[in-house]
Amino acid sequence: MTKTLTRIQQRNRSAILDAGLEVFSQYGFRGSTLDQIAEAAGLSKPNLLYYFPSKEAVHTALLERLLENWLAPLQALDPTGDPIQEILGYAQRKLALSRDYPRESRLFANEILQGAPRIHNILRGDLKTMVDDKAAIISGWAEEGQIADIDPHHLIFSIWAFTQHYADFDVQVRAVLGDKPPYDGAAVFLETLYEKLLTP
Amino acid sequence: MTKTLTRIQQRNRSAILDAGLEVFSQYGFRGSTLDQIAEAAGLSKPNLLYYFPSKEAVHTALLERLLENWLAPLQALDPTGDPIQEILGYAQRKLALSRDYPRESRLFANEILQGAPRIHNILRGDLKTMVDDKAAIISGWAEEGQIADIDPHHLIFSIWAFTQHYADFDVQVRAVLGDKPPYDGAAVFLETLYEKLLTP
């Protein structure tokens, strides 16, 4: 049913979402204008509103698409795998996400900075449930002595913080590093950091 | 000269700055309105504009005040002190800054997220200079074998990322942690993390 979209509809809807991602991720919801998004999408404002009923609708569509991809890497943490490799793998996957989808990262950052008005219930619901679940796995590993004894929630926070920093604070990171590319050094550092932290 | 300020001027200017901090840190520059700031300051909009010539001026004043306090903790890193204690101390000081001045942290985050249009030159100038300076000190410690051999720039990034995460992503952190207070656990985790990382 939902699949009944013209080629034009597909092209324009995805152009709008891409433009919305570009604009919202930079200025936040209230700081972005429909004219800006329309121009970035190569459409007139009324034409944009022919595909999405409102500014809010574009933003919501983006957030929904984002959350799917955002929670996936943590979900993939495997309780039967090698503990240190599982956590290291998760961190590297998250870093790659920042490298390859920095605008999505900044869209998320903007939403959280503004108090997460649109996704607060998801944070307290799905996200908390999943994090608590994975934290329990990590705690289990710690009790078995497979990894060092650390607080699993703050471990996860540290991974989020460090990896997202390279997308959200990109301009600062590049200003400080000068010409050096950020992500190679970051991946190496990440590896060292968590290997040393987690080795019992 | 600049000190010739009435009691009223002092009170209102600081009320405006506080209100501006509150509003700008939540909605970013473009997402904030003068009416919002004026109301938060308990003034009428024309009255606010009697003390600051424009919205931009309020924002600039806030950023300037912020940058002073923001760069101070890193500046305090002492090359003659005990390496691990110096770095640990810096990290803890930065975490305390997030705890005690979360709005300032979010104001900064908003500015960087939007591409740092107003402070880009400072990032490439003063900030980069100071970070390179401190990075050299840390590299020196590493060469002497006093701390483990890690990339000093990414070490500093990781401290920024982790500590600011608790202010900037406050709503997410609290959603995940539920009732537990964030900062106690964070301080303990921070201590463990960098002690393990830096011990040679």
Add this chain to the structure above:
DNA sequence: TCTTGGTTTGACCAGTTGGTCAAATCAACG
């Protein structure tokens, strides 16, 4: 070709925005 339904747009609207200004109010000092 004509028709039909999806697509695009110019003109428009009411509400909001940053900012101005002259007039009114207030505080304090002689």
Add this chain to the structure above:
DNA sequence: CGTTGATTTGACCAACTGGTCAAACCAAGA
């Protein structure tokens, strides 16, 4: 008290905001 300069405000403005709508345009099948 009266005066003077700082302070406050209501009324106002042009530009911009999200959103509407009828009319025009266009692609494609009959």
